[in-house]
């Protein structure tokens with residue numbers, strides 16, 4: 001009977017074979033990558049991927065960092081559990097009714113960011129006709145009376161990547177929220193003609209202490225066709 005310590009060594013060649021065998025059928029088949037891409041943009045639904053921080057198991061405390069699915073991050077941008085150890089908003093803090101289990105926080109660095117790009121090519125005919133509107137919203141807050149803050153923005157960009165318009169939510173100052181909490185901010189407008197993508201960004205900035213306590217949850221970008 002093999003001992004526990006010999007087990008990994010014996011498994012290695014087998015694992016390598018399985019790995020190679022799994023790779024071979026997918027070589028050079030772009031359809032596989034396409035299957036992972038989000039569906040084309042549609043009206044009346046939130047287009048932000050994992051805007052509610054619920055896709056992953058959030059960090060259980062202020063030391064752990066969980067990079068959230070769907071976002072390109074810098075610093076220690078993290079999904080954290082409500083009520084996590086170390087001082088965070090919890091399930092009874094002022095905030096969204098549908099807060100789920102997690103929110104976004106900034107980790108133990110002065111600045112953390114997250115970004116994702118939403119393709120809007122599927123709606124280009126309506127956009128170029130000037131008939132598409134947007135509503136952009138997020139819950140934004142912080143911890144106690146510390147000034148650490150979060151800003152959430154969306155840039156509408158054309159086919160060259162040039163920004164045609166920007167909508168910015170936050171920051172929410174300690175005076176604008178009831179202690180450790182999140183409050184909703186939203187902005188509506190017209191999607192500029194020529195828009196082909198929407199780039200959603202979160203920037204969380206620390207002013208006080210070790211932890212970067214700017215807080216964000218439930219980011220939503222919803223497009224609608226005017227008159228419908």
Ligand SMILES: [Ca+2]
Pocket residue numbers: 052053054098099100101102103217218
């Ligand atoms: Ca959430």
Ligand SMILES: [Ca+2]
Pocket residue numbers: 146148206207208209210211212213
């Ligand atoms: Ca802090």
